[in-house]
Amino acid sequence: QLVESGGGLVQPGGSLRLSCAASGFPFSTYTMNWVRQAPGKGLEWVSYISSSGSTIYYADSVKGRFTISRDNAKNSLYLQMHSLRAEDTAVYYCASSAPYIAFEYWGQGTLVTVSS
Amino acid sequence: QSVLTQPPSASGTPGQRVTISCSGSSSNVGSYYVYWYQQLPGTAPKLLIYRNNQRPSGVPDRISGSKSGTSASLAISGLRSEDEADYYCAAWDDSLSGPYVFGTGTKVTVL
Numbered sequence: 001q002l003v004e005s006g007g008g009l010v011q012p013g014g015s016l017r018l019s020c021a022a023s024g025f026p027f028s029t030y031t032m033n034w035v036r037q038a039p040g041k042g043l044e045w046v047s048y049i050s051s052s053g054s055t056i057y058y059a060d061s062v063k064g065r066f067t068i069s070r071d072n073a074k075n076s077l078y079l080q081m082h083s084l085r086a087e088d089t090a091v092y093y094c095a096s097s098a099p100y101i102a103f104e105y106w107g108q109g110t111l112v113t114v115s116s
Numbered sequence: 117q118s119v120l121t122q123p124p125s126a127s128g129t130p131g132q133r134v135t136i137s138c139s140g141s142s143s144n145v146g147s148y149y150v151y152w153y154q155q156l157p158g159t160a161p162k163l164l165i166y167r168n169n170q171r172p173s174g175v176p177d178r179i180s181g182s183k184s185g186t187s188a189s190l191a192i193s194g195l196r197s198e199d200e201a202d203y204y205c206a207a208w209d210d211s212l213s214g215p216y217v218f219g220t221g222t223k224v225t226v227l
Contacts, residue, residue: 043155045215103161104172
């Protein structure tokens, strides 16, 4: 099970930290991702972190503004978001990936709204 | 940005077969596994197909996936009202800054 939290309303230029609590599977052996979905739009992959945290990727749209991290001791995934823009408004999902099984499990999502 | 192209919509009557295409390139679909996800209204996506044609436990065998070259397809046979949802393909991509790319999505309507 994956449960996101931390979403909310933030002003343009502001910051927010999302969390994803994992349970029921060996979190430390899974790669993790953040995927977002703007209102009425499709899915957009945002960020990836390997099981150990040693390999990280970002979509160009968030590179330099977002930071993904994980705490395997706490079975938790994070997304620190800075310099937020209106176009970052979306439901943010965390999703786990096993070897050659991308986005196997998804959380319920947390809504981030960037507006003044 | 999506580099996997899907038709925006597809439809069928109950019992019919519906097929959704996913068109990519040699840097994604042509070289890597394709995945399919179903998103029911107001819910999170759910994995339907992995490694081109494998079904997770619980996904009925009337759902199938295939791949040929730089295109992939999802087929839903014996269409049911509960199949009305958005469907997305995804694949690893080695030409972008990040590993994954999603398709543009297809809305399936059961008439």
